[in-house]
Amino acid sequence: MVRSPNSSPHTRAVLAALLSAHPAPSYGYDLSRATELRSGTLYPILRRLHAQGYLAAEWEDSPHAGKPPRHVYTLTGEGLRLAREVKRSAAAARTKGALT
Numbered sequence: 889m890v891r892s893p894n895s896s897p898h899t900r901a902v903l904a905a906l907l908s909a910h911p912a913p914s915y916g917y918d919l920s921r922a923t924e925l926r927s928g929t930l931y932p933i934l935r936r937l938h939a940q941g942y943l944a945a946e947w948e949d950s951p952h953a954g955k956p957p958r959h960v961y962t963l964t965g966e967g968l969r970l971a972r973e974v975k976r977s978a979a980a981a982r983t984k985g986a987l988t
Contacts, residue, residue, distance in 0.1 A: 907971040913960040942967030
């Protein structure tokens with residue numbers, strides 16, 4: 889059984905960061921700073937979202953001479969729909985919590 893892509897708070901944070909940057913690409917380092925997630929948590933989430941078709945990941949040459957290429961991540965169409973749904977669900981949960 890495939891785990892739901894939005895099942896953890898960390899995954900939701902990654903999707904929110906990608907959505908806020910959309911349509912611009914995001915780098916792992918930027919996502920780590922935006923979400924305050926360490927690489928051991930962040931990169932498995934990015935790999936899973938990519939494997940499930942929610943992210944496009946491409947190598948980009950570094951603009952700095954001598955630096956290695958790096959991955960750049962962007963939401964796919966399906967990923968954009970998922971990120972927006974996660975954002976709506978979070979807003980609805982906050983609204984519901986405020987009413988109780």
